[in-house]
Amino acid sequence: MKKQNNKKDNKTFKQIAAAFKKGKKFFVAGHQNPDGDSLGSTLAVASLLKRMGKQVYAFSNDRPGDDLLFLPYLNTVHFSKLPAKIDFDTLVLLECSDKNRGGDLGSIFSAVKTVINIDHHITGEPYGTINYINAEASSTAEIITQIFEYLKIKPTKEEATCLYTGVVTDTARFLHSNTTAESLRAASVLVENGAEVSKINTIIYNTRPYRALKLLGRALEKLKLLYNDKIAEITLEKKDFKALKVQPEHTQGIVSQPIMIPSVEVSVLFRQEDARIAVNLRSKGKVDVSAIAAKFGGGGHARAAGFKLKDAKLPVVKKQLLAAVKAAVSALK
Numbered sequence: 001m002k003k004q005n006n007k008k009d010n011k012t013f014k015q016i017a018a019a020f021k022k023g024k025k026f027f028v029a030g031h032q033n034p035d036g037d038s039l040g041s042t043l044a045v046a047s048l049l050k051r052m053g054k055q056v057y058a059f060s061n062d063r064p065g066d067d068l069l070f071l072p073y074l075n076t077v078h079f080s081k082l083p084a085k086i087d088f089d090t091l092v093l094l095e096c097s098d099k100n101r102g103g104d105l106g107s108i109f110s111a112v113k114t115v116i117n118i119d120h121h122i123t124g125e126p127y128g129t130i131n132y133i134n135a136e137a138s139s140t141a142e143i144i145t146q147i148f149e150y151l152k153i154k155p156t157k158e159e160a161t162c163l164y165t166g167v168v169t170d171t172a173r174f175l176h177s178n179t180t181a182e183s184l185r186a187a188s189v190l191v192e193n194g195a196e197v198s199k200i201n202t203i204i205y206n207t208r209p210y211r212a213l214k215l216l217g218r219a220l221e222k223l224k225l226l227y228n229d230k231i232a233e234i235t236l237e238k239k240d241f242k243a244l245k246v247q248p249e250h251t252q253g254i255v256s257q258p259i260m261i262p263s264v265e266v267s268v269l270f271r272q273e274d275a276r277i278a279v280n281l282r283s284k285g286k287v288d289v290s291a292i293a294a295k296f297g298g299g300g301h302a303r304a305a306g307f308k309l310k311d312a313k314l315p316v317v318k319k320q321l322l323a324a325v326k327a328a329v330s331a332l333k
Helices: 007-022 036-051 106-111 140-150 157-170 181-192 197-205 210-221 238-244 254-260 289-294 314-330
Strands: 025-029 055-060 077-079 090-094 114-119 130-133 224-226 231-236 266-272 276-283 304-310
Touching (some): 007 114, 007 130, 007 140, 025 036, 114 140, 140 157, 157 181, 157 197, 210 231, 210 238, 210 254, 254 276, 276 314, 289 304, 289 314
Parallel strands (some): 025 055, 025 090, 055 077, 231 266
């Protein structure tokens, strides 16, 4: 894998390495509603720190979807459960574009001396004591793979599997424009160290629970094309989830389906939950949906972004969001 030549990269990696070596008690977390990159990076970093002799509390605000239940070390993660005693010295937040993306971690922030923020979102904020935000990286897992190399520590088979999951999901099997020579090099290193490529691809891309497929069918029935067929919109209401006895995590991948339609530039999924409205956006590439999500307090990547609003009314959110998407599509030449 290519060595880091950027002096800024090397300087920050040196700071991260020093913090890893100096810290004794670590709290490691990714973002809420974890995807493959967030959870895979969390598991790999937690494992690495344990191998370095550190005490580690791995945390996730929410449980992952069924497609990520195969990940190694998943039983070491504390889901939605903060420790009774908070005495950490270092907080590591992974793929969290702002300090609130990991959940309600105010007590952790107040307790620690060092906050390490590692992210690849273009909307990422430098809220950490140490910040490494590289919007050119395909995934946080790609960055973590580089950190392993900087530390001269080879990933275990399990760590490689976690990190490869992060790279392959955030590049959509290397289909998205964020796939670079560097992300392919990272994937190569992870495969060399035992990442279970066939297992990962089969479970994530070729396996779906029956109820998830039923929900996909319902979603496609409700699919609408707007603004000269350039915007695809799907709305899943509470009654849809109740009728099919499914959970919000079963919507994984649904928002990406309409992007296959030749005329569609942006796909939007509205998801009505008990106390909030969740919105996912996907772009074919011309529209930066992270900029749209940022207007509503969210974030993400240029081609994949989202946000959640508490105590919001679905019709109001739809009207405001679709107006913003229409404006962005109208600006295309």
